Every structure is written in structure tokens, then in C-alpha cells.
Amino acid sequence: MKKSNYFILSLLLTSVLCVTLFAYLQNLKVSSKCQTTIVSETILPEVIFPTTPEPSKDNNIYQPINVTLNSTLFIGDSRTVGLMEYGNLPDVNYFCDVGMSVFNIYDKNISVPTIGRLTLNDLLDNKQYQTIYIMLGLNEMGYEFNSIIKKYEELLSFITDKEPDSNIIILGNLHVTDNRSNSDKIFNNTNIDSLNIRLSELANNKNIFFIDTNYLFDENGALAANKSADDTHLFAKYYEEWANWIIEKSNTLVKEE
Amino acid sequence: MVFSSLEFILLFMPIFFGIYYISPKCLRNFILLIGSLTFYFIGTIKNPEHYVLFILSIIIDFTIGLILGNKEFKYKKTLLCIGVIFHIISLSYFKYFNFLISELRNFINTPNISIILPIGISFYTFQGLSYLIDIYRHKIQPEQSLLRYCIYISMFEQLIAGPIVTYPQINKQLKKRIITTDMIKNGLATFIFGLGLKVLLANPLGKLWTQVGTIGYESITTQLAWLAIIAFSFQIYFDFFGYSLMAIGLGKMLGFDLPKNFNHPYTSTSMTDFWRRWHITLGSWFREYVYIPLGGNRHHVIRNLLIVWLLTGIWHGAGYNFIIWGFFLFTLITIEKFIIGNFLNNHKFIAHIYMFFAITISWSIFAIDDINQLMIFLNRLFPFLEFGPSPFANDYLKYFSQYYIFFIAGIILSFKQPYALLSKLNNKFLIFILCTAILLACIYCMAKGLDDPFLYFRF
Numbered sequence: 001m002k003k004s005n006y007f008i009l010s011l012l013l014t015s016v017l018c019v020t021l022f023a024y025l026q027n028l029k030v031s032s033k034c035q036t037t038i039v040s041e042t043i044l045p046e047v048i049f050p051t052t053p054e055p056s057k058d059n060n061i062y063q064p065i066n067v068t069l070n071s072t073l074f075i076g077d078s079r080t081v082g083l084m085e086y087g088n089l090p091d092v093n094y095f096c097d098v099g100m101s102v103f104n105i106y107d108k109n110i111s112v113p114t115i116g117r118l119t120l121n122d123l124l125d126n127k128q129y130q131t132i133y134i135m136l137g138l139n140e141m142g143y144e145f146n147s148i149i150k151k152y153e154e155l156l157s158f159i160t161d162k163e164p165d166s167n168i169i170i171l172g173n174l175h176v177t178d179n180r181s182n183s184d185k186i187f188n189n190t191n192i193d194s195l196n197i198r199l200s201e202l203a204n205n206k207n208i209f210f211i212d213t214n215y216l217f218d219e220n221g222a223l224a225a226n227k228s229a230d231d232t233h234l235f236a237k238y239y240e241e242w243a244n245w246i247i248e249k250s251n252t253l254v255k256e257e
Numbered sequence: 258m259v260f261s262s263l264e265f266i267l268l269f270m271p272i273f274f275g276i277y278y279i280s281p282k283c284l285r286n287f288i289l290l291i292g293s294l295t296f297y298f299i300g301t302i303k304n305p306e307h308y309v310l311f312i313l314s315i316i317i318d319f320t321i322g323l324i325l326g327n328k329e330f331k332y333k334k335t336l337l338c339i340g341v342i343f344h345i346i347s348l349s350y351f352k353y354f355n356f357l358i359s360e361l362r363n364f365i366n367t368p369n370i371s372i373i374l375p376i377g378i379s380f381y382t383f384q385g386l387s388y389l390i391d392i393y394r395h396k397i398q399p400e401q402s403l404l405r406y407c408i409y410i411s412m413f414e415q416l417i418a419g420p421i422v423t424y425p426q427i428n429k430q431l432k433k434r435i436i437t438t439d440m441i442k443n444g445l446a447t448f449i450f451g452l453g454l455k456v457l458l459a460n461p462l463g464k465l466w467t468q469v470g471t472i473g474y475e476s477i478t479t480q481l482a483w484l485a486i487i488a489f490s491f492q493i494y495f496d497f498f499g500y501s502l503m504a505i506g507l508g509k510m511l512g513f514d515l516p517k518n519f520n521h522p523y524t525s526t527s528m529t530d531f532w533r534r535w536h537i538t539l540g541s542w543f544r545e546y547v548y549i550p551l552g553g554n555r556h557h558v559i560r561n562l563l564i565v566w567l568l569t570g571i572w573h574g575a576g577y578n579f580i581i582w583g584f585f586l587f588t589l590i591t592i593e594k595f596i597i598g599n600f601l602n603n604h605k606f607i608a609h610i611y612m613f614f615a616i617t618i619s620w621s622i623f624a625i626d627d628i629n630q631l632m633i634f635l636n637r638l639f640p641f642l643e644f645g646p647s648p649f650a651n652d653y654l655k656y657f658s659q660y661y662i663f664f665i666a667g668i669i670l671s672f673k674q675p676y677a678l679l680s681k682l683n684n685k686f687l688i689f690i691l692c693t694a695i696l697l698a699c700i701y702c703m704a705k706g707l708d709d710p711f712l713y714f715r716f
Contacts (some may be wrong), residue, residue, distance in 0.1 A: 002401065002402065004402065005402065005403040005404075006400075008402075008403040008407060009316070012316065015298070016309050016312050016705070019305045019308045019309065020305065020309070022302075022305060023305035023306075026305075056390075085649040085652070088471075096519060228471075229470040229471045230471045235471075235473035235476070236475075236476030236477075236649070237473055237475050237476050
């Protein structure tokens with residue numbers, strides 16, 4: 001064999017040696033990271049949302065919410081777009097768009113079916129709603145939670161000013177599947193749960209309520225893998241069931257006077 | 258690291274080509290080897306064992322090649338078999354292990370192990386195999402320089418997605434190649450054009466296909482199902498064609514003349530014709546190293562066709578759908594060969610309609626790996642088979658209004674005329690403006706994350 005071949009052979013073998021060494025060092029790093037993760041997992045709080053009080057027959061301080069579909073508005077991101085298209089609630093109004101967040105909601109000029117293209121401000125000036133649902137939060141992931149909550153509070157106060165008689169129902173963000181949750185540093189269920197807890201604290205059970213929407217499609221604390229193709233959005237066939245469940249659940253909510 | 262990434266375009270390319278061009282000619286092969294190994298190492302950084310396998314495969318093939326070239330060596334057939342079996346086992350293990358384990362899980366309790374496919378293994382395995390077989394057949398002399406052999410296998414521009422180059426095609430250029438300024442400019446323009454096809458056309462259309470998958474095939478209208486599969490057909494073509502153009506362009510910049518991989522396949526008038534125009538280097542490989550050795554058109558034609566098309570199917574992936582896809586192609590090609598081939602040749606209009614359905618159905622089988630979902634999708638394409646209306650009746654209008662511009666571009670760029678026009682462009686300033694605009698648009702999309710159809714940057 002030629003001398004130059006020995007040189008190239010030794011180069012190839014050296015590169016293999018370097019790669020193996022690199023892999024070994026990487027493994028060392030990963031195993032030390034894993035230990036840290038296990039420690040942090042054990043101290044994670046359980047997800048417990050504040051509960052709405054039970055209605056009492058003895059006194060009349062609690063009033064049930066009755067959702068009238070033609071006086072209902074859904075505000076939200078792509079998941080609300082899914083509800084609009086496949087939820088089969090034709091009488092409801094939707095102000096929703098892919099990518100909508102509490103940070104850009106006021107700038108959005110959206111085509112609302114049967115009403116026309118307008119901003120949230122114009123829509124709320126245009127019609128008084130009895131029930132307004134808000135399902136935002138996923139596009140906001142990655143921002144600092146305090147700034148998200150501050151913007152959420154601003155939105156709630158904006159809606160309350162425009163629609164003082166409305167019941168505002170915050171819908172908790174739907175989980176992602178385990179597959180995504182385990183591989184995504186931002187869009188994972190730990191973060192979604194933490195945000196949902198903060199959102200649930202915004203409810204006063206007088207005119208602002210919170211519903212945890214993860215009841216229907218969850219499997220061990222994550223969106224069931226067979227209900228989503230992209231680990232994030234529900235298959236369209238589940239939206240109708242989800243929409244009906246949201247309305248039914250809302251009708252069980254009670255208002256503190 | 259893929260070609261359509263900011264790291265490759267803004268970091269790897271300038272650094273590598275900068276060093277490559279300023280180096281003396283005698284060092285260029287060495288620089289190319291270092292660049293290619295670095296490229297592969299970055300690609301396999303999370304799975305370094307893939308890098309080890311790659312180097313092992315190069316050393317084994319080179320050694321076997323040298324021994325096969327020795328006229329006095331008696332056990333050439335045995336040695337060739339060892340080389341071929343090594344490649345088949347390593348390819349099969351990495352490509353089909355997950356599939357086999359998941360199938361076995363239906364019968365016995367198997368461990369939950371998942372293996373990641375090494376980058377480029379399907380391509381470098383075929384290049385290594387063709388090299389050994391060509392030496393055994395006395396078609397070529399074994400390469401005496403390990404450096405040149407390494408480059409033949411590892412050249413970064415064709416390593417991860419082809420074209421599948423055979424040794425005789427670049428043998429002379431490995432030893433001596435001339436690089437002119439015109440070749441560099443031409444190569445760069447070809448690279449940018451390929452990048453544009455991938456980033457600006459294939460990826461947005463891929464996003465439509467992904468969105469339809471997210472909705473679920475049960476809930477889409479027939480019109481949207483057709484839009485989706487046409488989008489996928491364009492996506493897979495412009496993605497792969499774009500990538501091949503990028504490889505050819507980079508090859509030119511390095512001084513290599515890589516073979517063409519696509520020749521306007523969507524203008525074909527039969528499936529046989531289609532596969533002479535689609536992934537040409539793979540088709541040639543199977544013809545040269547499987548079909549002809551089996552007997553070709555001389556005897557057992559149907560058996561030979563069946564073997565080749567089933568192998569083509571499983572080469573593309575592990576799953577029942579790839580076997581069905583291979584069988585579907587075999588069926589069409591056999592029917593064309595013995596029954597309708599002449600008719601299609603004489604009735605071009607009908608042939609194009611036939612190909613429209615043949616291509617879209619074949620891509621449906623290719624794209625949907627769950628057989629139940631595939632049946633649902635086919636039922637959506639052909640609603641007279643089953644199924645009621647979709648809950649969102651105007652879904653296709655929504656998506657068509659968002660994507661129609663990409664469909665128009667896809668249709669135009671499927672014909673050969675636009676490329677003929679482009680190749681006639683002599684105005685250097687105009688070419689410069691066009692390339693700069695495409696490159697900037699691609700960089701913008703990549704920086705914004707708009708290029709990845711699977712990336713959800715917005716919900």
C-alpha cells in the first residue's frame with residue numbers, strides 16, 4: 001500500500017478516536033444533566049386548579065351560568081380556529097386567528113363569519129355578548145410568565161370595560177402529547193400546566209371563570225397521542241365533542257354574587 | 258446539517274470554499290476530505306457511532322476493492338459476497354430494525370428500543386456496492402489511493418441525498434479537475450436555484466400537506482384531499498429536485514460533473530417513462546446491478562420486475578406502505594410493458610390523464626404509512642367509495658386561497674420550457690439580480706423558520 005494511504009488511514013482512525021472521545025464526553029454531560037432533571041422533577045407541584053364553589057339550594061348567593069349560543073364569543077388561536085371550523089356551533093361568533101396571542105390581539109383585523117372583517121375593539125363595540133371564552137397562551141410560551149399574565153389582565157379588563165355584563169370564561173391551554181412535551185424545552189406540559197395555574201388564578205368566579213380543558217383528551221397528563229397528528233392540535237373530528245363539552249361544562253359553573 | 262440551513266450557507270460554504278480555492282491544487286482533495294468528514298461529523302454529532310460505521314464502511318470497501326483487483330487472488334466471489342453482505346446487513350439493520358421490532362411487538366414482548374437511521378447510509382451503501390461489483394466485473398480498476406476513494410464516497414455535496422454516483426462517472430475528476438470562474442458562477446447559480454425550489458416552493462407546499470394531516474383525513478372534503486395530494490406531489494418533487502440541483506451546483510463549484518437526477522418527470526406519459534425521469538441515478542443503479550444481472554428483459558421478466566420494484570419500495574423506507582407502493586409501481590409498469598404501452602405512446606392526452614391519477618395515487622401510498630389512514634384518504638379522493646360530507650364544506654377554498662400561488666409555480670416549473678428559458682439567459686446582471694433575490698428570500702425564510710413545514714412557530 002502507498003505511503004499516502006497510511007497517512008489517510010491514520011487520519012481516518014484519528015477522526016474516529018476523536019469522535020468516540022467526543023461521544024464519551026457528551027454522555028458524561030448528559031448523565032449529569034439527567035440527575036439534575038430527576039431532582040427537579042421530584043419537587044414539581046401537582047396541578048390543582050382553584051375549584052368553583054358548589055351551588056347551594058339554601059341560599060341564593062350562587063347563580064348558575066347559562067350559555068346562550070347566539071350570544072357567545074370565542075377568542076383564541078389556532079385551536080379556536082379548529083373549534084370554529086369543526087366544532088359545529090354555527091350560532092357562536094369567533095374572533096380567532098393562527099398565531100394570535102395576548103400581545104398581538106388588538107392589532108388583528110380578522111374576518112368574523114356573518115359580521116365582517118374588524119378588530120376586537122370594533123367587534124365588542126358592535127355586539128354585547130353574554131359569554132366570552134378566551135383560549136390564549138400557547139403562542140405566548142417562551143415569554144416571561146409575569147408579562148403574559150399582565151397582558152392577560154389587561155385583556156380581561158379591556159373586555160370587561162366593553163362588555164360589563166358578560167361572563168368571561170378562560171379556557172386553560174390544551175396539553176401537547178408526551179412525544180412533544182419530552183422533546184420541547186418551551187412547548188411542554190410542565191410549562192403549559194404552570195401557565196394554566198397562573199391563568200386559573202385570574203378567575204374571580206363573579207364574572208371571570210376558568211375551565212381546565214384537558215379533561216377530555218388527556219392520557220396520563222398529556223394529550224393522547226392517537227388524537228393528534230402533530231402532537232399539538234386535535235384531529236378535526238374531536239372538535240365537535242370538545243365544543244359540546246365546553247358548553248356543558250360552562251353550564252355547570254356558578255356565579256358568586 | 259442540510260444544504261438549506263443557515264449554518265451551511267453562511268458558515269460552512271464560505272469557510273470551506275474559501276480554504277478550497279486558496280489551496281494549491283495538489284491539496285484540494287485533502288481539503289475536500291477534511292470538509293466532507295467535518296460535514297458528516299456535524300450531521301452525526303448526536304449519534305457518533307454512525308460516523309464510526311461510515312469510516313468502517315469506507316475502509317472495508319477500499320480494502321476489498323484492492324484485493325479483488327489482485328489477479329492472483331482466487332476467492333473473489335467469496336470476498337465480493339462478504340462485502341455485499343456487510344452492506345446489506347448494515348443497511349437492513351438500521352433501516353428496518355424499528356419496523357421489525359414494532360411488528361414483533363404484536364406477538365411477543367419486545368424491548369422498547371428505537372434506532373436512528375445514519376445519515377446518507379442508503380446512498381453511500383449503494384455507491385460502495387457498485388464500486389465492489391464493478392471491480393469484480395473487471396469494469397474498473399480498483400482505486401489505489403485511499404484519499405481518492407474516501408472522496409468518491411464522502412464528498413459532502415452528494416453524501417446525504419445523492420445523486421448516486423458510480424465510480425466510473427467521476428474517476429477522472431478525482432485525479433484531475435479543472436475549475437474555472439465560469440464553473441464556479443454556474444455552480445453557485447445552480448445551487449441557489451435548487452435552494453429556491455426547496456425553500457420557497459417545496460416547503461410551503463409541504464406545510465399544506467402537514468396541515469391536512471393535522472386536520473385528519475376523516476374531516477376533509479374531496480377537493481381538499483386532491484389539493485393536499487397535489488401539494489405533496491409537488492413538495493416531494495421540488496424538495497428532491499432542488500436538493501439534487503444543489504448537489505450538482507456544489508459539485509460544479511468543486512470541479513465535479515455530477516449526473517442529472519431528474520428530467521421533468523411530471524410530463525411523463527407512462528409510469529415506465531416516469532421512472533426514467535425520476536431519481537434517474539437510483540433507477541440506473543437498480544437496472545445495472547439488479548435487473549440486468551437477474552436476466553433483464555431476456556428471461557423471467559415479470560419476476561425481475563417484481564424484485565426490482567419491491568426493492569425500490571423498501572429502499573425508500575420501512576413499512577407496509579412502501580411494499581404496497583413498490584407493488585403498485587410493479588403492477589402499472591408490467592401492464593404498460595405488456596398491454597397498454599403502445600396505446601399510451603399514441604394517445605398522449607389520455608396518457609397524461611392516466612399519469613395524473615397514477616402519480617397522485619402512488620404518492621398517497623408513499624406518504625401515508627398507516628394503512629387504515631391510507632384507506633380513509635383514498636376514500637376521500639374517490640368519495641363514491643364511501644364517506645359522508647366534511648363538517649367544514651369550504652375547507653378547500655380556505656387553503657386554495659392561501660396556496661394557489663405555489664400551485665401555479667409548481668405547475669409552471671414542472672415543464673421543461675422555463676428551464677430552457679433560464680439557461681438561455683445571457684445577461685449576467687439579470688442572473689446576478691435573480692440569484693441574489695432568491696438567496697435573500699431563502700435566507701429570510703430560513704431565519705424566520707418559515708422553511709420548515711414541520712416546525713410550528715405559531716399555533
